Amino acid sequence: MRDEDVAIRDAVWRTARAMHREGLVRLSEGNVSARCGGGRVAVTPTSLPYADMVGEDIVIVEADGRPVAGGRRPTSELPMHLGLLAALPEVGAVVHTHSPYAVAFAACARPIPAVIAGEAAVVGGEVPVARLAAPGSPDMATAVLEALHAAKGRRRAILLQSHGLVALGAGLDEALAVALYAEQMAQTAALARLVGTPITLDLGVPGAG
Ligand SMILES: [Zn+2]
Numbered sequence: 412m413r414d415e416d417v418a419i420r421d422a423v424w425r426t427a428r429a430m431h432r433e434g435l436v437r438l439s440e441g442n443v444s445a446r447c448g449g450g451r452v453a454v455t456p457t458s459l460p461y462a463d464m465v466g467e468d469i470v471i472v473e474a475d476g477r478p479v480a481g482g483r484r485p486t487s488e489l490p491m492h493l494g495l496l497a498a499l500p501e502v503g504a505v506v507h508t509h510s511p512y513a514v515a516f517a518a519c520a521r522p523i524p525a526v527i528a529g530e531a532a533v534v535g536g537e538v539p540v541a542r543l544a545a546p547g548s549p550d551m552a553t554a555v556l557e558a559l560h561a562a563k564g565r566r567r568a569i570l571l572q573s574h575g576l577v578a579l580g581a582g583l584d585e586a587l588a589v590a591l592y593a594e595q596m597a598q599t600a601a602l603a604r605l606v607g608t609p610i611t612l613d614l615g616v617p618g619a620g
Contacts (some may be wrong), residue, residue, distance in 0.1 A: 412480050416447045416471055420481075423453045424466040426506065426583040431461035434510040435590055437500035440484035441575070443584050444497060445504040448451075448472040454492055456483035487547040491577075494552025498523045499559075499579065504586040506578040513538075513576040520572045523597045530592035535566040536614055538593050543572045568593040 412420075427443045430436055431529035439461065444454040453471050455464075468482035474497065476489055486492070492505050516523050523538035541558035544550040555577055557567050567589045569577045576593055580586030582585075603609035 412471070416451065416453065416480065417445045417572065419445050420453045420469040420471060421466040423455065423469045424464060424585050426504075426587050427455050427464065427469075429587060430506060430508060430590065433591060435594060436461070437509070437575060441506075441508045442488050443483050443504070443506050443583070443586075444492040445491075445517075445585045447471060451495060452493060454485045454489060456481070459483065461613055463610050484619050488549060488551065490547065490549040491551040491555070494549055495555060495579070497579070498552070498556055501581065502579045504580050504583040506580070506583075506586040506590045507571075507575060508578070508590050508594070509575040509588065510594040510597075512601055513570060515601060516540075516597050517570040517572055517574055520570075521600065523568075523570065523593060524542040524600050524609065525596065525612045526600050526603060526613065527596055528612055528614070531612055531614060533592045534589055534596060535564060536609075537562075537571055538568045538576070538596065539566060540570040540572050541577075543574075546574065547619065 423443050423445050426472040439458050442455045446453050447453050453469050456468050456470050470485040472478050495505050520540050525536045539558045539562040544554040558569050567579050578590035580588045
């Protein structure tokens with residue numbers, strides 16, 4: 412395996428462990444991917460708890476999904492990761508979580524409003540909701556891309572209706588930060604509705620709000 416692919420593989424593993432440590436997923440939920448060289452993609456394996464995962468468990472696949480390294484099977488959400496990376500050249504990493512407050516909004520098919528300035532600036536404003544799509548199907552990527560297109564602007568997080576959240580970044584650190592801040596926005600919005608009426612921000616940038 413190429414040295415650059417080993418470095419990306421280990422970075423995907425560290426990001427997946429951080430996603431689990433931060434409470435954005437449980438056991439083996441969710442998945443992480445990042446671009447390697449030559450169109451290859453490093454992605455988390457299916458059905459392996461993060462607590463037991465080591466760097467060698469990360470799977471490297473060709474752009475068409477054929478595994479080229481790693482002894483495990485890739486996540487069942489591989490078609491979504493490959494579809495998003497193929498359609499969005501500015502995106503280098505994808506983090507998919509089932510974080511609790513974001514999932515509460517996804518369960519209601521309600522966007523997460525932009526109610527905290529700092530977090531919303533990273534996330535790209537309100538988090539839109541992608542229509543229901545079958546888990547593990549290529550349609551999941553189509554649904555996310557439709558929601559991105561409909562929302563316009565530079566959105567970096569998308570809710571999957573009745574399922575979870577997808578966070579996009581130029582690299583793994585950004586995608587993880589987007590996932591964490593989208594969850595923080597959802598938690599704050601839910602709590603703020605107990606306190607009063609949260610004020611939705613107009614961030615003053617195209618597409619944000
Ligand atoms: Zn999921």
